[in-house]
Amino acid sequence: MNYQTPHLRRALAADYAIGLMSFAARRRFEQLLREDATLRTELAQWQESLASLTDTVAEQPVPDRVWQGITARIDPQELHVPAKRSFWNWLRISTAIGSLVIALTLGVLYTRDEVRYSATLASANAQPALRVQAHADYLQVEPLALAAITPEQSLELWAIPADGKPISLGVIPAGGKGKVELSDAQKALIGKPIALAVSLEPKGGSPTGQPTGPVLYQGALAAL
Numbered sequence: 111m112n113y114q115t116p117h118l119r120r121a122l123a124a125d126y127a128i129g130l131m132s133f134a135a136r137r138r139f140e141q142l143l144r145e146d147a148t149l150r151t152e153l154a155q156w157q158e159s160l161a162s163l164t165d166t167v168a169e170q171p172v173p174d175r176v177w178q179g180i181t182a183r184i185d186p187q188e189l190h191v192p193a194k195r196s197f198w199n200w201l202r203i204s205t206a207i208g209s210l211v212i213a214l215t216l217g218v219l220y221t222r223d224e225v226r227y228s229a230t231l232a233s234a235n236a237q238p239a240l241r242v243q244a245h246a247d248y249l250q251v252e253p254l255a256l257a258a259i260t261p262e263q264s265l266e267l268w269a270i271p272a273d274g275k276p277i278s279l280g281v282i283p284a285g286g287k288g289k290v291e292l293s294d295a296q297k298a299l300i301g302k303p304i305a306l307a308v309s310l311e312p313k314g315g316s317p318t319g320q321p322t323g324p325v326l327y328q329g330a331l332a333a334l
Contacts, residue, residue: 120272124156124305125330130232160328175260176260180258225244227244227301227331227333227334229329231307231327231329233255238255240252240256240329247292249267249289251282251286253286264282266278266281267280267306267307268308276320277296279292305329305330307327309321309323309324310323310324
C-alpha cells in the first residue's frame with residue numbers, strides 16, 4: 111500500500127482520530143506516525159477538529175417512548191409460516207423477483223457511474239450506521255443501523271474540515287434514506303479532506319449553526 115497518497119493519508123488519519131481502526135491497523139499506523147512528522151501534523155489537525163464536536167454536548171435522558179420502540183423491535187416475533195403455494199404462484203413470484211433484481215442491478219450501475227465520493231459513518235462502538243454517497247449536486251444517504259429517534263428530533267449531517275469548525279450539510283431525511291441537496295458553498299466542500307459527522311438535534315436541525323446534541327456517527331469522506 112502506498113502510504114504517500116494524499117487521500118489515503120488523510121483517510122487513515124481521520125479513521126485513527128475517530129477510532130475506527132482495528133488493533134492491527136492501529137499498530138501499523140502508529141509505526142508510521144513515529145517515522146512521519148507530516149502525518150503526525152495531519153492527525154493533530156483531525157483530533158483538534160473532532161474534539162470541538164464534544165464542546166457543547168450535554169447529557170440528555172432518553173424518553174420512555176424511545177425505549178418502548180426499541181423493545182418492540184427486539185422482542186421475539188411470532189413466525190407465520192405461509193401455506194404451500196401452487197406451481198403457478200411460485201412461477202409468478204419468481205418472475206417478479208427476477209424483474210426486480212434486474213431493475214435494482216441497473217439502478218446500482220447507473221448510480222455507481224455518478225457517485226464521486228463515499229463514506230460509511232459508524233457509531234462510537236464502530237458499528238456501521240449510515241452510508242453517504244456524494245454526487246455532483248446532492249448526497250445520497252442510506253441507513254445501515256440507525257438508532258431510533260423521536261418525532262421531535264432530527265439527525266443533522268456535518269462536514270468537519272481538518273482546519274475548521276463543523277459546517278452543516280443539512281438534515282437527514284426521516285428514516286435515514288433519501289437525498290440531501292447541496293448548495294454551491296456545500297458542493298465546494300466535497301472533495302476536500304473532510305470528515306462527516308451526524309448529531310442529534312431538535313426537529314429541523316440545530317438552531318445555532320453548530321452541533322448542539324450528542325454526535326452519534328462519524329466517518330471520513332473518501333474518493334472512489
